[in-house]
Amino acid sequence: MPDLEVTDVDRAGASGSSAEPGGPRRGVVSRRGLLDPQIMRVAAVEAVRKLDPRVQVKNPVMFVVLIGSVITLVEAIADPSAFSWAVTVWLVLTVLFANFAEAVAEGRGKAQADTLRRMRTETHARRLRSEGREERVAASELSLGDVVVCEAGDVIPSDGEVIEGAASVDESAITGESAPVIRESGGDRSAVTGGTRVLSDQIIVRITAEPGKTFVDRMINLVEGAKRRKTPNEVALTILLAALTIIFVPAVVTLQPFSMFAGDRVSVIVLIALLVCLIPTTIGALLSAIGIAGMDRLVQRNVLAMSGRAVEAAGDVQTLLLDKTGTITMGNRMASEFHPVSGCDEQELANAAQLSSLADETPEGRSIVVLAKQRYGLRGGDLEREHEFIPFSATTRMSGVDTDGRQIRKGAADAVKRWVSELGGSSPADLDPIVERVARAGATPLVVADGSRVLGVIELKDVVKPGIVERFAELRAIGIRTVMVTGDNPLTAAAIAQEAGVDDYLAEATPEAKLALIKAEQEGGKLVAMTGDGTNDAPALAQADVGVAMNTGTTAAKEAGNMVDLDSSPTKLIDIVEIGKQLLITRGALTTFSVANDVAKYFAIIPALFAGTYSQLDALDIMHLHSPQSAVLSAVIFNALVIVALIPLALRGVRFRPTSATAVLRRNVLIYGVGGLIVPFVFIKLIDLILTALGAF
Numbered sequence: 001m002p003d004l005e006v007t008d009v010d011r012a013g014a015s016g017s018s019a020e021p022g023g024p025r026r027g028v029v030s031r032r033g034l035l036d037p038q039i040m041r042v043a044a045v046e047a048v049r050k051l052d053p054r055v056q057v058k059n060p061v062m063f064v065v066l067i068g069s070v071i072t073l074v075e076a077i078a079d080p081s082a083f084s085w086a087v088t089v090w091l092v093l094t095v096l097f098a099n100f101a102e103a104v105a106e107g108r109g110k111a112q113a114d115t116l117r118r119m120r121t122e123t124h125a126r127r128l129r130s131e132g133r134e135e136r137v138a139a140s141e142l143s144l145g146d147v148v149v150c151e152a153g154d155v156i157p158s159d160g161e162v163i164e165g166a167a168s169v170d171e172s173a174i175t176g177e178s179a180p181v182i183r184e185s186g187g188d189r190s191a192v193t194g195g196t197r198v199l200s201d202q203i204i205v206r207i208t209a210e211p212g213k214t215f216v217d218r219m220i221n222l223v224e225g226a227k228r229r230k231t232p233n234e235v236a237l238t239i240l241l242a243a244l245t246i247i248f249v250p251a252v253v254t255l256q257p258f259s260m261f262a263g264d265r266v267s268v269i270v271l272i273a274l275l276v277c278l279i280p281t282t283i284g285a286l287l288s289a290i291g292i293a294g295m296d297r298l299v300q301r302n303v304l305a306m307s308g309r310a311v312e313a314a315g316d317v318q319t320l321l322l323d324k325t326g327t328i329t330m331g332n333r334m335a336s337e338f339h340p341v342s343g344c345d346e347q348e349l350a351n352a353a354q355l356s357s358l359a360d361e362t363p364e365g366r367s368i369v370v371l372a373k374q375r376y377g378l379r380g381g382d383l384e385r386e387h388e389f390i391p392f393s394a395t396t397r398m399s400g401v402d403t404d405g406r407q408i409r410k411g412a413a414d415a416v417k418r419w420v421s422e423l424g425g426s427s428p429a430d431l432d433p434i435v436e437r438v439a440r441a442g443a444t445p446l447v448v449a450d451g452s453r454v455l456g457v458i459e460l461k462d463v464v465k466p467g468i469v470e471r472f473a474e475l476r477a478i479g480i481r482t483v484m485v486t487g488d489n490p491l492t493a494a495a496i497a498q499e500a501g502v503d504d505y506l507a508e509a510t511p512e513a514k515l516a517l518i519k520a521e522q523e524g525g526k527l528v529a530m531t532g533d534g535t536n537d538a539p540a541l542a543q544a545d546v547g548v549a550m551n552t553g554t555t556a557a558k559e560a561g562n563m564v565d566l567d568s569s570p571t572k573l574i575d576i577v578e579i580g581k582q583l584l585i586t587r588g589a590l591t592t593f594s595v596a597n598d599v600a601k602y603f604a605i606i607p608a609l610f611a612g613t614y615s616q617l618d619a620l621d622i623m624h625l626h627s628p629q630s631a632v633l634s635a636v637i638f639n640a641l642v643i644v645a646l647i648p649l650a651l652r653g654v655r656f657r658p659t660s661a662t663a664v665l666r667r668n669v670l671i672y673g674v675g676g677l678i679v680p681f682v683f684i685k686l687i688d689l690i691l692t693a694l695g696a697f
């Protein structure tokens with residue numbers, strides 16, 4: 001049983017200190033920079049491997065370029081010329097550059113996956129047989145429902161739920177946080193992760209993960225992008241890009257009759273080069289890199305996103321729901337005082353409170369036993385008679401014991417008062433003022449009743465996590481409304497809501513009420529994020545568009561959400577929203593740039609190509625490129641190089657400042673649209689000059 005001393009350690013661990021602006025801590029997160037030479041080397045090899053048509057066919061734009069390069073290759077072999085070979089080489093390079101962009105984006109994740117794999121190897125477990133005997137097995141042999149013992153020094157062999165005991169655990173291998181955290185049976189902090197290490201005491205853990213499906217396994221899949229699927233937005237954009245590609249095929253092919261009419265047949269090579277310049281290769285090449293890099297940026301901030309869709313949704317979130325206990329507050333509510341009503345003394349209240357909590361495995365229940373024991377000694381003897389425990393549930397908001405003809409209950413004030421009146425009792429006049437006083441101070445009042453007789457109130461203290469007010473103000477600045485939802489009473493909720501600076505709160509919320517609130521917001525057309533840690537948050541986490549579970553939370557919560565915050569920081573959503581917005585803006589900006597670019601290329605090359613044929617086009621030939629062949633090749637080279645030039649932007653994301661959506665849009669159209677129109681003219685001319693100087697054409 002944990003005593004009061006460990007609490008301080010625990011607070012340090014659960015404090016979500018990442019909310020502080022101090023240096024980042026890293027667990028499995030790779031420290032490598034995105035453009036690290038090692039990652040670049042691996043990516044260069046990957047880029048060649050990705051030439052596989054089965055890979056390419058998933059990206060219609062680049063697939064067309066690949067087919068084009070095969071055709072020009074055949075032409076170059078059949079009728080060799082410096083021009084045909086040059087175009088062929090640059091078309092292949094175009095595809096390679098696109099592959100390279102994707103491979104670099106994947107690089108850091110692959111490195112992290114390797115680190116995680118090393119962590120997973122060769123752990124042993126002490127499995128408990130049903131007769132109570134212990135046996136040593138390899139961690140990989142553990143299956144769902146097995147029960148294992150872990151002692152100080154042991155690595156926890158797989159994911160599980162603590163069913164007995166409490167221990168301090170070093171989770172730094174996963175979270176990078178060096179302060180130990182408490183893991184204990186009952187309540188919202190019972191989940192343990194395979195690969196973390198027990199530092200003190202002993203716990204009995206029931207395995208909750210099937211072999212090969214542990215948290216670390218999922219993390220490996222995730223950072224490696226092995227199971228990455230296109231998000232609906234990406235699919236939609238890919239279809240649009242494919243459509244643009246298809247439209248350009250006839251547009252290019254019909255150039256042939258024009259030139260034939262003038263008695264000057266355009267070669268297949270030129271037509272293909274032209275087509276590649278016109279289709280949206282820039283965004284086609286960088287689209288998946290942008291998505292992968294977004295997920296990677298989240299991992300860098302210790303957030304694991306299980307779906308790319310959630311990351312995108314985060315960019316548009318308007319409402320954030322947070323649960324109170326464990327998310328906004330530290331979450332170890334400790335009994336700090338007994339307040340008897342008149343006609344009852346403190347010892348009687350403490351004894352009843354203790355009796356009702358002896359089997360209450362929640363942190364609240366245990367802290368009540370500790371406080372009562374400190375003041376009046378242990379009263380376990382009362383339970384030698386027949387008894388039945390009533391466990392706490394988020395729906396009844398009560399717990400207690402039936403023993404020796406007595407029914408003792410403790411719980412939320414309204415719940416216990418209702419129970420008392422159902423038994424024909426009534427609450428004493430001084431109860432409400434006590435409850436109110438405790439609640440107004442931001443503490444949680446638990447009313448204790450022995451049958452129909454109310455004895456008094458237990459005060460449970462909790463502390464708001466530091467630094468939260470400022471961060472909620474930031475959320476407000478980017479237009480997100482914060483709502484605290486809690487099972488606690490309205491007065492406590494109001495006090496904590498004010499202290500934390502949330503915009504709104506919902507009190508006495510059952511799991512169903514939390515779920516209903518999310519649905520209501522969503523029906524209003526809003527995207528909703530939810531942050532929570534408890535099993536009672538799980539339905540809401542599953543329903544939310546962005547469900548962020550605290551890593552300190554229960555397995556149920558972590559499985560229900562679509563993101564896990566390894567730092568368990570309630571304000572991590574600010575980072576998540578920022579990364580989501582950045583992802584959407586980056587994709588939009590590069591799409592704008594890409595399309596503007598293609599339009600510009602059209603007007604840069606066509607006049608050069610036909611100036612000799614149709615002299616009317618001379619007026620349009622503002623660039624005066626050296627020759628038609630030089631014009632085409634310059635455009636192809638520019639088209640390939642622009643992909644390389646934009647890789648850093650695609651990976652890092654365009655800079656994000658918290659401003660309104662219209663301001664962002666205006667800025668992007670200006671920079672990336674107008675820029676996209678001008679840049680090709682400048683660089684194609686430059687490349688043309690270089691080619692001419694080299695005496696190429």
Ligand SMILES: Nc1ncnc2c1ncn2[C@@H]1O[C@H](COP(=O)(O)OP(=O)(O)OP(=O)(O)O)[C@@H](O)[C@H]1O
Binds near residue numbers: 395
């Ligand atoms: N072990 C317990 N025994 C009896 N009553 C409890 C116990 N733990 C909590 N309660 C009461 O039940 C209420 C609801 O608890 P619940 O865990 O659903 O929500 P919460 O943790 O207070 O809020 P949040 O949803 O913000 O985490 C608490 O506010 C408290 O009054």
Ligand SMILES: [K+]
Binds near residue numbers: 276277278280281282
């Ligand atoms: K293009």
Ligand SMILES: [Mg+2]
Binds near residue numbers: 326534
């Ligand atoms: Mg909770």
